[in-house]
Amino acid sequence: MEWIYLVLIGLVVLFGIGVLVVSRRRAQRSIEAPSRPAPSPPTRPPKGRPSRGTLVEERPTDLVEPDVVEAPPEPATLRQRLTKARSAFTGAFAGIRGRRAIDDETWDDLEEALLRADVGVTVSDELLGGLRARVKAKEITEPDALLDALAAEMKARLVGADRELQFEPGDATSPNVWMFVGVNGVGKTTTIGKVAKQQRDGGREVLLAAGDTFRAAAAEQLETWAERAGAPMVRGNEGGDPSAVVYDAVESASSRSIPLVLADTAGRLHTKTNLMDELSKVRRVAEKGAGRVTEVLLVIDATTGQNGLAQARQFEQATQVS
Secondary structure, three states, X not given: OHHHHHHHHHHHHHHHHHHHHHHHHHHHHHHHOOOOOOOOOOOOOOOOOOOOOOOOOOOOOOXXXXXXXXXXXXXXXXXXXXXXXHHHHHHHHHHHHOOOOOOHHHHHHHHHHHHHOOOOHHHHHHHHHHHHHHHHOOOOOOHHHHHHHHHHHHHHHHHOOOOOOOOOOOOOOOOEEEEEEOOOOOOHHHHHHHHHHHHHHOOOOEEEEOOOOOOOOHHHHHHHHHHHHOOOEEOOOOOOOHHHHHHHHHHHHXXXXXXXXXXXXXXXXXXXXXXXXXXXXXXXXXXXXXXXXXXXXXXXXXXXXXXXXXXHHHHHHHHOOO
């Protein structure tokens, strides 16, 4: 039993020696390691205006560029819209004027220029046929004279038409009615305003009828022209019967002894049979009361070309365009 006590005593002694050695080593490390200062708490800048010498970082703000609104393009003038047809003529004519004689190439260039300008096959053949006969008869011998003769022939075809507006004088209680017809957007309402101003400047009283009950603000537009011309106007409800509006306008003019009624109508495609029938009804109703339809004016875009001839045929059939 004694040896057991000796072993226990030895273990206790060894444990104490180990504890003493470890504590000394820790004390030595703490002496050798430099002491670090404790971190100071962050300081907040004072509220309000920063002190002098303080650097203030500003965050960049997002710059919003204003929207750039492009102006709508200006509508092309009549001269600009006729540039294609005019250039076709001038280009061909310039080449022909530089030649010494009239040959087959000259006739081919003239025919091509006329067709490119949408003159039409029939009219082109008639124009060139007459010129060929004059060249064959030695009446025309030079290219310059040929071009001058072509220009004179084309002008003669346009001048030959009767351009006078038909007005039948008589009883003031039976007013003349001038109807303005055509497809959409050709300028019927604007044309009425110009004709009204012309008639008023000539000393004739006129009354405007807002027969276009389909297009939005058509009556307001015509009312503006009526005010500028110093003429009264009769209008109806939007979407109403245009025949009734024209009839009321004729009766109003008759009661006021106004000798002329200018009747606006809604634009319509000449290929729409039902709309053309409605236009025929407007004319019939205009003459049912005291009115007399003495003019039906077809308004056509000057750049329409051969399609204008088809329009004229259909509107003439429906309203007897004069």
